[in-house]
Amino acid sequence: MTEQSPVASLQVFTFDLPQRNITWLERAIGPEFYRIFRGVITNPLSITGTALILFWIVIAGLAPVLAPPLNTVNPYMIPRDGFGTTPKVPGTTWAIRPPAMPTILQPFMPKGWVHIMGTASGQWDIFYGVVWGARTAIKVGVIIEGLCLLIGILIGSLAGFYSGWLDEVLMRITEIFMAFPFILAALTMSAVLTPTFGRGIWAPTIALVTFGWMGYARLIRGDILSLRERDFVMAARVVGAKDSRILFRHIIPNAIYPTLVLASMDIGTVVISFAALSFLGIGTEVGYADWGQLLSFARNWIPNLFTYWYIVVYPGLALILFVLGWNLVGDALRDIMDPRMRGRGSE
C-alpha cells in the first residue's frame, strides 16, 4: 500500500464551491470596471448608445476625407457657394469654387460635387458643417468636461479631505455658483468674455466651465468624506504619510471613478449647451462648423421653415443623435453604478 501524499489526504476536506470563471479581461481591468463594462455591453439601450458615440467619433476622425476642406489653414470655416440669401435644396450642384469631392463618392456623382444636404442662407454648405461639426462637438465636449473635472476634483477633494471651515467655505462658494440658472449665467459670462477672446469656441467654453464644475465637486466631496474615515487612510497616517500623499495617492484614486465616469457621460449635455450658446449668436462666429451655429440660420426662415426644412433637420438630427448616444450609455451607467441597484440587475 502506497502512502498517500499529504495533499491528497487534504482532499477529504474540499467541497465544491460555486466556481466563477474570471476572464482575462476581468483580471486586466479589475472587478469593478469589469462589472460596469459588462453592464454596458449587455444592455440593448447602452449598446445603441455606444454605437452612436463610435459613429460620431468615426465621422469626426474622417472629417477631412468625408468633406475635404477648401481652406486648409482653418478647416472649421464652412466653404460657401456664393453669397445668395435663399437656401438651396439638397442635391444642387456646387457652382462656385467647389472643394474637392471625397474619393469614395466619386463613382456616384459623375456630374461633380453637389450640396448633399443643401445650403443655408449665405450659401454655407450644410453637409460640410454637419461633418466638421462632429469634430467641434467632440473637441468642445472633451475640453469642457476635462476642465470642469479638474476644478471640481480639486475643490471637492480639498473640501472633503480637510472638512471643517475649509469645507464650509468651499461648499458655500460652490452653492453661489449654483444660484443662477445655468444657461443664463453661461450666456452672461460668454457675452462678457467675447470682447476679450473674440468670437470663437473659447468664450463659450470658458463660460460653460465657469458654471459647470459644481456637480463634480459635490460628488467627489461626498465620496471622500466617507473614504477618509476608512482604515487604510488611518494606516497611511500612522506610517507618517504627508497629507498631500494621502490625498493624491490613497484617497483620490479610490474616490475618482464614479465622478470620472459620470462626467464623461455629461459630454452630451455640455455639447447641447455649447450649441445653444452658438444658436443664440454669442458662441462661434458665423460660418464656423458647429451644429448650433448651423441651426441659428433657421431663425431667419421661421415662416418658411417647411420649405427650407434641411436647415433644421440635418444639423438638428446630428445634435440629437450625438447627445442621445451619450445619454443612453450614461443612463445605463447610472443604474449600474448606483449602489442601491447593485445586484438587482438593470431596473
Add this chain to the structure above:
Amino acid sequence: MTQYIIRRILILPLTLFGVTILIFAMLSFLSPEERSALYVRDIPHNKAAMDGIIKRYGLRDPIYVQYWHWIAGRPDPVTGKINGGIARGDLGYSRYAGQPVSDLIKRRFPATVELSLWSLFPIIGIGIWLGILAAVNHNKLIDQVARVFSIIGYSFPTFVFGLMLLMVFYAKLRWFPSGRLSDWADAIVSAKTFTSYTSLITIDSLLNGRFDVFLDAIRHLVLPIVTLSYVSWAVFLRVTRSSMLETLRQDYVTTARAKGVKEKDVINKHARPNALIPVATIGGLQVAALLGGVVFTETIFNFPGIGSAAASAAGQLDVVTVMGFTLMTGLILIIANLIVDVMYAFLDPRVRLQ
C-alpha cells in the same frame, strides 16, 4: 425643524452677498467705458465726455469702492443725486432696448410668468402621471416606452424641438402662430377700454369678458408650452418613477397588500403620497430649468418675455442688460430653493420631527 428653517434663512444674506460678488466679478471684466451703462443712458462717443463720465461715476476707483457704488448707488458729485445702485432697484441702462433695465424687466416679465405658469400644468400633471404609471407597470411595455421617451426627452435640445414644432405646426399646417397675440387682439388689449388687472393676457381677457382674445392668447401659447415643458416632463417622470418603485418595495406596502387592500387603493392612498415627497425636491431644479428654458423658447417663438430679451441683449453683447436678467433670475431661484427646502421639511415627517 424651526432651527433648520432659521438656519436656512440666516444663510440667505450670505448667499445674496456671494451672488452679488460673483456678478460684480463678471462685470469687472468689462472696460470702464462699457460699465458706464450702469449709470448713464447715452454713452458719449467722444473721449473727453467719456472721461468725464468715468470720473464722475468713479469707474476707475478701487474695486471695493466700485462694488459699494454698484450696490448702493453713487451720489453725483455736483448735484448730489444718487445714481445706480442695484439695492435701489436701479440696474443701469439697456443699450439694446434704449431704456432702464428695470423698466425692460417690468415690461417683459408678465409674458414670461404667463408662459411659465401655464407650463406647470403639463409638467407636473403629465410627468407625475406617467412616472406612476411606469412604476406600477414596472418592466412592462409602458415602462419601457416611458423610459425611452424620457431619454429622448432630455436628449432633445429645447431649441431643436421648438424649431421642429414650428416647422410642422406653424410653417406647414398654420395651426399655431408665433408671437404672443395676433395683431387684432393686440389692438384690443392695448386699447383704453381693456383693463389690465394682472398683465397676464389669458386672465385679463377673461376678466374683461373677451373670450376671443383669450382663445387667441391660448393659441399662441400652445407651442411654447409644449416646448418648455417637454424636457421637464422627462425629469419629473424619472424621479417619480424611481421614487414610486422604491416606495412600492417598502414593508408597509406589503402589509397593506397582505391585509387585502385593493391594489388601486394601495397605489393611490398608501404609496403615492409618500412617493411624491422626493419629487418636491426637484421643484427648485425645475424653476431653474424653466428660467433657462424660456430663453430659447421665447427666442424661437418670438414671445416677448424676459428670456427673449436676455437672448437679444446677449447677442449684441449688451452685458449690463443680461446681467440685470441674471441677477433677477438668480434671486428668483434662491427664493424658490428656500421655499422648496422649507416645504420639504414640512412634507416629510422624518425631517419634521428631527
